[in-house]
Amino acid sequence: MSVALRSVAGAERPSITAQGVWHRYGPGRGLEPVSFAWCGPSVAAVTGANGSGKSTLLKVLAGLVAPSGGTATLSIGGSLVPNRARRRCVGYASPDLMFYDELSCAENLAFAGEALGLRDVRRAFTAALDQVGLGRVAEDRPGALSSGMLQRLRLALALLHGPAVLLLDEPTSHMDDEGRDLVARVVERHRRAGLVVIASNDEREWRIAEQRIELRGRGLGGAA
Amino acid sequence: MWRGLLLLWMTVSMVAAFTWAPLVPGLEETTRVLYFHIPAAWLSVVGLGWSMVHSLLYLGRRRIEHDDHAAAAAELGLLFCVVATVSGSVWAKAVWHSYWNWDPRETSIFFILLIYGAYLALRSAIEGEERRARLSAIYSAAAFVTVPFLMFVVPRIYFSLHPDPLINPGGKIEMDPRIRIGFGAMLVGFTGLFAWLLSLRVRLVRLERVQLEAGAVPGGSL
Amino acid sequence: MPSNGSSSAAAVWAVLRKECRSEWRTRYGLNAALLFAVTTLTAVSFAIGRLGNRTDLLAALLWIVLLFAALASLSHAFVREVEGRTLLLLRLVASPAAIATGKLVFNLLFLGVLELVTVPLFLVLMGAPPPRWGAFLGILGLGSIALGGCATLVGAVISQARGRGALYAAVSFPLLLPMLAAAVSGTRAQWEGGPVGSEARLLTAYAAAVVGASLLLYDRLWED
Numbered sequence: 290m291s292v293a294l295r296s297v298a299g300a301e302r303p304s305i306t307a308q309g310v311w312h313r314y315g316p317g318r319g320l321e322p323v324s325f326a327w328c329g330p331s332v333a334a335v336t337g338a339n340g341s342g343k344s345t346l347l348k349v350l351a352g353l354v355a356p357s358g359g360t361a362t363l364s365i366g367g368s369l370v371p372n373r374a375r376r377r378c379v380g381y382a383s384p385d386l387m388f389y390d391e392l393s394c395a396e397n398l399a400f401a402g403e404a405l406g407l408r409d410v411r412r413a414f415t416a417a418l419d420q421v422g423l424g425r426v427a428e429d430r431p432g433a434l435s436s437g438m439l440q441r442l443r444l445a446l447a448l449l450h451g452p453a454v455l456l457l458d459e460p461t462s463h464m465d466d467e468g469r470d471l472v473a474r475v476v477e478r479h480r481r482a483g484l485v486v487i488a489s490n491d492e493r494e495w496r497i498a499e500q501r502i503e504l505r506g507r508g509l510g511g512a513a
Numbered sequence: 514m515w516r517g518l519l520l521l522w523m524t525v526s527m528v529a530a531f532t533w534a535p536l537v538p539g540l541e542e543t544t545r546v547l548y549f550h551i552p553a554a555w556l557s558v559v560g561l562g563w564s565m566v567h568s569l570l571y572l573g574r575r576r577i578e579h580d581d582h583a584a585a586a587a588e589l590g591l592l593f594c595v596v597a598t599v600s601g602s603v604w605a606k607a608v609w610h611s612y613w614n615w616d617p618r619e620t621s622i623f624f625i626l627l628i629y630g631a632y633l634a635l636r637s638a639i640e641g642e643e644r645r646a647r648l649s650a651i652y653s654a655a656a657f658v659t660v661p662f663l664m665f666v667v668p669r670i671y672f673s674l675h676p677d678p679l680i681n682p683g684g685k686i687e688m689d690p691r692i693r694i695g696f697g698a699m700l701v702g703f704t705g706l707f708a709w710l711l712s713l714r715v716r717l718v719r720l721e722r723v724q725l726e727a728g729a730v731p732g733g734s735l
Numbered sequence: 736m737p738s739n740g741s742s743s744a745a746a747v748w749a750v751l752r753k754e755c756r757s758e759w760r761t762r763y764g765l766n767a768a769l770l771f772a773v774t775t776l777t778a779v780s781f782a783i784g785r786l787g788n789r790t791d792l793l794a795a796l797l798w799i800v801l802l803f804a805a806l807a808s809l810s811h812a813f814v815r816e817v818e819g820r821t822l823l824l825l826r827l828v829a830s831p832a833a834i835a836t837g838k839l840v841f842n843l844l845f846l847g848v849l850e851l852v853t854v855p856l857f858l859v860l861m862g863a864p865p866p867r868w869g870a871f872l873g874i875l876g877l878g879s880i881a882l883g884g885c886a887t888l889v890g891a892v893i894s895q896a897r898g899r900g901a902l903y904a905a906v907s908f909p910l911l912l913p914m915l916a917a918a919v920s921g922t923r924a925q926w927e928g929g930p931v932g933s934e935a936r937l938l939t940a941y942a943a944a945v946v947g948a949s950l951l952l953y954d955r956l957w958e959d
Contacts, residue, residue: 312959313642313643314641314642314643314644314959315640315641315642315643316642316722316725316726317725317726351827353823353826353827353957354958354959355575355958355959357575357643373830376827376828376829376830381827383823385820385823386823386824386827387819387820387821387823387824388821388824389753389757389819389821389824390819391756391757391760391761392753392756392757392760396756397824400749400752400753400828401824401827401828403745403746403748403749403752404745404746404749404750404753404828404829404833405746405828405829406745406746446824446827572952572955624909624912627908627909627912628909630905631905631906631908631909634902634905634906635892635893635896635902635906638896638897638898638899638902639895639896639897640897641959643958643959644895644958644959647955647958648892648895648896648956650955651888651892651952651955651956652889652892652906654948654952655885655888655889655910655945655948655949655952656909656910658944658945658948659885659909659910659912659913659914659941659944659945662913662914662917662937662940662941662944663912663913665913665937
């Protein structure tokens with residue numbers, strides 16, 4: 290049933306290495322230099338005060354932000370994934386991810402699947418929606434969803450292409466207990482073969498992590 | 514001290530341009546605009562080129578110093594561009610009896626003025642240092658691509674009244690050597706002035722950044 | 736699951752289809768642009784009446800109407816993503832070049848539909864059928880590609896700036912000036928029965944240069 294599970298099992302040992310990665314948006318805002326190496330299968334956590342750069346770090350790892358300095362590399366099975374191919378190996382979910390309101394939930398995911406070049410888009414998005422328990426609302430507009438359900442839809446997007454690495458920024462925000470259990474199940478399933486990175490200050494979220502880095506910077510972003 | 518030398522150089526060449534150099538027949542006293550107008554026009558082109566080259570360098574290397582140069586050159590270039598436009602327009606009123614008539618030179622300098630204006634307006638509207646640098650560099654690079662086309666388009670549509678034919682008909686050198694020396698001296702002087710102002714502006718931007726950084730970070734670096 | 740071959744073409748196609756579907760469901764952009772063009776056209780026609788023999792004015796007016804209709808609507812493709820906060824989703828699933836190419840093709844289609852209504856109306860109201868349709872449509876088409884290419888690139892840049900609506904026309908204008916001059920003189924030459932070859936070549940080169948440069952620059956459009 291689970292598309293995600295199968296392809297994760299096929300991917301061999303993803304790992305993420307960061308060397309002196311820092312980013313600055315402007316004076317006093319950004320991510321202080323950080324270095325680490327994570328190898329899957331595993332769960333890693335990023336914690337730190339507000340403004341310490343947790344979300345920025347996840348965006349760097351997802352290839353959404355080009356860091357001001359340092360390198361963050363992703364390899365799967367020992368071979369380096371080029372930046373262009375990164376979006377197909379990484380699933381990313383964060384609370385600031387929004388969907389197209391002119392399209393239904395299913396159409397949003399179908400668009401994502403087509404753009405990512407998936408072969409069987411329909412099967413991929415049905416499986417992803419079922420996995421997060423949103424099968425019933427597939428034809429609804431994202432604007433009609435509650436914030437907890439929207440958070441599930443974000444998770445579905447991250448799982449859509451069965452990525453080897455899951456990057457989850459505050460995955461259970463706005464979620465009820467059932468939602469938390471769901472996230473825990475997804476993480477549990479994914480950690481067996483892939484790498485899950487959770488950025489959060491909620492201990493319930495990162496408790497299950499085997500490795501954790503704490504960002505202590507105040508977001509100074511490596512003064513030039 | 515080269516700033517003192519620059520001052521001396523500019524003073525001497527300015528005095529020489531007004532007293533020692535003769536007038537061009539047909540242009541009479543308006544000849545004198547040559548010593549200000551052409552160097553200013555030259556520097557507005559140099560400023561644009563300098564700004565665009567540093568924009569391309571920024572896109573390639575992502576070093577904020579290139580953005581400082583691109584911005585500073587654009588600001589100064591705009592200044593010299595306004596000087597060239599206004600002096601040219603006043604001169605045109607005296608000689609052609611019209612401040613503006615879309616002569617090819619007027620069209621090109623107006624275009625340069627527009628690019629500078631748009632570039633600086635865009636800069637002021639983008640928040641975030643890195644984003645501002647990147648997006649304005651992209652815009653500048655796009656403008657860099659379109660500039661050569663203007664050189665093809667303009668002569669097709671307009672014909673010129675500009676006085677190179679009056680001063681230097683058919684490419685023969687008829688200009689009085691004293692005018693040429695005075696003009697050359699002013700060109701060198703203006704270029705020196707531009708380089709000096711540019712270095713001042715770039716240093717100022719850097720200092721502002723250091724200060725911002727120090728202000729934003731209690732007990733931070735500096 | 737992810738396929739590798741020709742994935743960027745799939746992404747461009749997906750973005751284009753998504754744009755068309757969103758636009759079709761709301762018709763917000765197209766309605767506004769059509770109304771704008773027709774209003775301008777009516778105002779021009781009402782103010783000066785028929786101009787069948789003033790080819791110099793005809794060419795200039797035609798391109799001014801098209802220019803303003805384009806500048807009123809073409810930044811919409813990017814601004815919509817920023818305002819709906821959906822840019823993150825888009826960037827997760829497609830490369831910057833694929834996004835921008837998809838939007839460029841959409842904008843060209845958009846311009847095409849706009850012209851399908853505006854241009855015949857213009858010719859009828861002004862009472863000036865072009866003597867040579869081939870030359871007329873050729874210059875119109877090439878000019879539109881150049882216009883669309885520039886407007887898309889500047890739209891992508893301006894969507895990330897403050898006060899984008901007010902700035903868009905001013906910032907696009909310097910880049911559009913050479914193309915506008917060539918298109919006006921070509922359209923005029925066509926009405927006067929003169930050769931349009933040099934303008935057609937100029938517009939082709941201009942469109943190629945702008946689109947080519949855009950494709951290189953788009954990679955740096957979104958990095959934060």
